[in-house]
Every structure is written in C-alpha cells, then in structure tokens.
Amino acid sequence: MGLATLKQLLTQQLRTDQLLGLRSVPLVWPEFSTSKKEVPGAGGDSRNAPTARADASHTQAGDSPQAGRLRLLDDTQVKSCTKCSLCKERTQTVFGQGNASPRLVFVGEAPGYEEDQQGLAFVGRAGQLLTRMITAMGLTRDEVYICNVLKCRPPKNRDPSAEEILACSPYLREQLEILQPEVVVSLGSPASKTLLNTAEGIGRLRGRFHDFYLSGHSGDGPSVPLMPTYHPAYLLRSPSEKRKTWSDLQMVMSRLGLTPPGGS
C-alpha cells in the first residue's frame, strides 16, 4: 500500500470516527468495495407485488407508486389504528419516513417522546446518533427509510409488550413488502427478535447477516439480508459498543457496495 493511499485511509477513518464519536483507530483496516453490487435474493419480480394499492385520493403529486402505497397504508390503517391500548395515550402515530424505494431500511423499536410529538421516527437524541451513523456510511436520511416495529409510543418509553408487537408488526411487514429494500438493519433486541422471529438477544444476533422472510416463516418465500445491531439509545448509554455497531454497518456497506465518505 502506497503512502498516499495510507494517508487517505487514515483521514477517512478519522472522519468516520469523529462522526460516530469514536476516539481510536481500529487495528484492522476495512475492505471497502467500490462496485455497486446486486444483492442476490433481493429485488426481482416481487418488487412490484401489490399489497396496499394506492388510489388517486391517497396519492400526492410526485408520489411514486411505492410512496402512494405507503401513504395509503398510513392514511387508511395506521393513523386510525385502535388494535392495542397504546392508541389511547398517543399524541399521534409515527409511521416512518424516507425514500420509498430505498436500498437500505432501518427498523427501530417504538417512538419516544420527541417522535410522538413530531410524528416522525428517530428525531430525538437516539435519532441524532442514527443520523451520524447513516452519514458515516456515506448516506443521507433521505436516501434510506427509517421506521419502527410499533407505530405508537409506549408510556414512559417502556418496552413494547408481546401483544403490542403482535398487533402492530403486520404494518411493518406490509411497509417492508412495499419498500423491497436490498438490506434491512434492525436496531436493538425488540426489532431484531420481531423480524427474525427468535428469542435470541441482540448480543448473539448482531455481527452477521440473517435471512428476513416477509412471510414471517423461515425458508418460506423470498428473503432479504438483515443485519441486527445495537440500538442508538443503547449506544448513548454504552458508547464503548459503538465500535461493534460500526463493524456491523461496515458489513452492510460492503454488501451494498458503498464506499465511506472520502473513500475511493
């Protein structure tokens, strides 16, 4: 490796470390692919499979078909949902937002106070860290899609109950069916356990890709690669775990053929 390349790698790594709030340089240099790869098993004909079909009354000027279908799902089902008791305490539902044809989707747990107030996913402190993680990957929030398992805030940000997850997760599955991402990142235990239909905790799940089946049954139908990683709220409490999260996100970048900001 030439001196110029090494200098470029160091500069790029330091910038990324700054973004993630890391202080030291990892011993192992990342291998970043420069090509845009197609992810096997994602996309294909199923991208256009109809679920919620948008009609004129729910489509806004400039909406893509996917954006129209997401709007329809939100307007006709999620906003008026009373499937669990969280509907009684919410200020509003939080559907999710971002690119309606994204390569990458982040799935969190549930709205917190700020999200409930603003009606947007990940806009509080954890959301600011998520933004830094996305920026470190060389992406913007507008390029990805961000949503949660629960569309309503649990009081005092308590953990979602099994009943709430059962009631709400069909909306998430429908969202992901419409979005047809190339890769999903699940943030924290509840999102990872829900999407992978497992009782394993995040510490054991993270660090490798899993197959996410839209049908909910392993081996049934098309799958999307899913990377579980730590939730940004946990990283705010345990910053020493950021390095593991960054390693997970680097695997996602490699899968998507992304180079980090400043990379060649």
Ligand code: URA
């Ligand atoms: N935590 C989440 O899981 N989701 C949000 O939208 C905000 C905080």
